[in-house]
Amino acid sequence: MGYWYMKWVIIFSGLFFVLTACEQEPEQEQQAENDEETEIQGEFNDEMEQLADHPKIQEAFQLIEDREDQTIEDLITITEIPAPPFMEDERAEAYKEMITEAGIDDIYRDEEGNVIGIREGTVGDKLLVLSAHLDTVFPEDVDVTVEARGDTLFAPGIGDDSRGLVVVLEVLRAMNEVDIQTEADLWIVGTVGEEGLGDLRGVKHLFREGGPDIDYFITVDGGGETGIANKALxxxxxxxxxxxxxxxxxxxxxxxxxxxxxxxxxxxxxxxxxxxxxxxxxxxxxxxxxxxxxxxxxxxxxxxxxxxxxxxxxxxxxxxxxxxxxxxxxxxxxxxxxxxxxxxxxxxxxxxxPSGEIPASNPLVQRSMAAIEYVGFEPNLQRSSTDANVPISMDIPAVRIGRGGVGGGAHSTDEWWKNVDQHLSIQRTLMITLAQAGLAE
Ligand SMILES: [Zn+2]
Structure with a gap:
């Protein structure tokens, strides 16, 4: 009797642990709101088709595929530079160096520590920020060495948001290699303080009063291919x-x-x-x-x-x-x-x-959906708590899009990421960027 009682206690408490563990949500709580109208207006599908047909974009797509090994190498390099909350300096400097090597008109770190690379547009009347966050949730003493088991990479922070930083960097590289110019100015940004008690300090500084006049904001953060957060919790x-x-x-x-x-x-x-x-x-x-x-x-x-x-x-x-x-x-x-x-x-x-919401009908949201659909996934609109909260709360068109590949265990030391068609997320991020910033002919 005692034995069976104990056994059931163990089974039930095990079950309870599994349930509670699944309910734990990381900082980027995502909750798909399936009842929302997620229809893509035809003009944005057409826009993506046209963009993808452009010879330069085709060339960029190929390049992105060919650079796969380098992309994985960069992911490991970035992940293995610790970036605990309020201690993102070393990773920020390395990222700044990587952007500089990829080619940028101007680059600096602002007073808060954000890395800001400026790529001038041909018209320059609008400004689009393409960003990912530098910080992790992990304290200094956590080992961030990347371990490969089969084709899966394990390391704290490898997905969140090292992979986001790589996607942003690869978009820039592809644009440079193929000589793609945009009409709007494009800023390639690595933010500090997205997680936890960092309390979005980097992005808050970016959108401070009297700060730069930013028209659109994209952050590559959050797992997978399909999610677009246009709503801020x-x-x-x-x-x-x-x-x-x-x-x-x-x-x-x-x-x-x-x-x-x-x-x-x-x-x-x-x-x-x-x-x-x-x-x-x-x-x-x-x-x-x-x-x-x-x-x-x-x-x-x-x-x-x-x-x-x-x-x-x-x-x-x-x-x-x-x-x-x-x-x-x-x-x-x-x-x-x-x-x-x-x-x-x-x-x-x-x-x-802050809270807020950018309507699904907004062109940036529409373009994000159309680009995700173009590369073969069904987009879904989400609410999350990330860097995008700040511009969204100011009614500045902003989205958080996924990092691509397959991953899990964000905010845990068992975090993992696996290359499954990793080029797709870079290609669609390029498409969203170019559609929103305007491809200069
Ligand atoms: Zn993140």
């Missing part, structure tokens, strides 16, 4: 810390208690937030971590919690944020009223990713 994240004088649980009883205030704050927040998210555009909230305190018989000096709130709608995101702020203030005041001492609260915003 916004999030606000805070670390909230209550602090006070602390003391002995018996001797100093009556002193303000940060743990009590924190509990009240979470209680008030959860009560109101649950009602708030019950209707309207999808919005979520989560207290992910709670900590602090000294011992069971000490009034704590400080206690903290971390909260993550998300919404597909910016107003709703701001709305649930207001509920959080009110709950914290209410809890603080109530706790302070019970004692002669005062608690402090420190509310630190550690994440701010």
């Amino acid at each position: 916004g999030s606000h994240r805070y670390r909230v810390e209550f602090s006070g004088p602390g003391g002995h649980s018996w001797g100093a009883f009556g002193t303000v208690n940060p743990a009590h205030a924190l509990s009240r704050a979470i209680h008030y927040f959860d009560e109101s937030a649950a009602d708030y998210v019950a209707e309207g555009p999808r919005t979520s909230y989560n207290i992910g971590r709670i900590g602090g305190g000294t011992s069971i018989n000490s009034i704590p000096y400080d206690n903290w919690f971390e909260v993550d709130m998300r919404s597909i709608d910016q107003d709703r995101l701001n709305g649930i944020d207001d509920i959080l702020q009110e709950s914290i203030q209410k809890a603080l005041e109530e706790e302070n009223q019970r004692s002669d001492d005062e608690l402090d609260v420190d509310i630190d915003m550690v994440g701010d990713r």
Whole structure:
């Protein structure tokens, strides 16, 4: 009996682990919204056909196929240069060097650390940014050596987003080798700080007030061939810390208690937030971590919690944020009223990713769909949380497109990527770029 009981516990807990593991979503949460109208307007299919028929594009396509070995070599080189959050320098310098070698009119690193290569257009009245992100989620001590097992490459960050950087680089190389010019200016960009607490710092700097006038933005990030994110899932994240004088649980009883205030704050927040998210555009909230305190018989000096709130709608995101702020203030005041001492609260915003949506009818979205279809896949529109969030929230046409090949395990040390028709993703990225930036004759 005991044996069978244990056996079932093991089987069920194993099953539970598998289920929860599948539900874990990386930073680029993707959720296909299948009910959306994803029809491609015929003119954009025609545009792709015409582009692909152009002798220079044909030549570029061939070149992209022929360069496959070099592409894989570049992927390994980039992946093996560590790029932990806030420490992308070494990889950024190497990427800058690779772009320079491929050929670019001008290149520099901006104040935030982004690599910006400038390729001038023949007209230059518009500016298209083609980018991927330099940073990984992995801390310094993670081994990033690439290991080949059969035809699969294993290494942390090999897909996300080393492969994205390679796709961008290859598009530039193909354009240079075949001497393709665009009407719009084209910037080849490697951004810093896309992941986690990097909080999109690179792309936020790119789209800062008074910054460059960017008309269109493409980021190559996210797995596979078919996905196009034209919708941004916004999030606000805070670390909230209550602090006070602390003391002995018996001797100093009556002193303000940060743990009590924190509990009240979470209680008030959860009560109101649950009602708030019950209707309207999808919005979520989560207290992910709670900590602090000294011992069971000490009034704590400080206690903290971390909260993550998300919404597909910016107003709703701001709305649930207001509920959080009110709950914290209410809890603080109530706790302070019970004692002669005062608690402090420190509310630190550690994440701010804006929401938004570029309509499926927008030419950049249409071109992305048409190009993916042209190389043989069925495109699907998604919502994600990536560099594209920032321009999307500003109503600047922007998409996140996939890195191509087959991969998995993003954000884990078991990350892998496999070359399955890797040239297709480079070819279609070239097509989207040229269609949007205008092929100069
Ligand atoms: Zn990524």
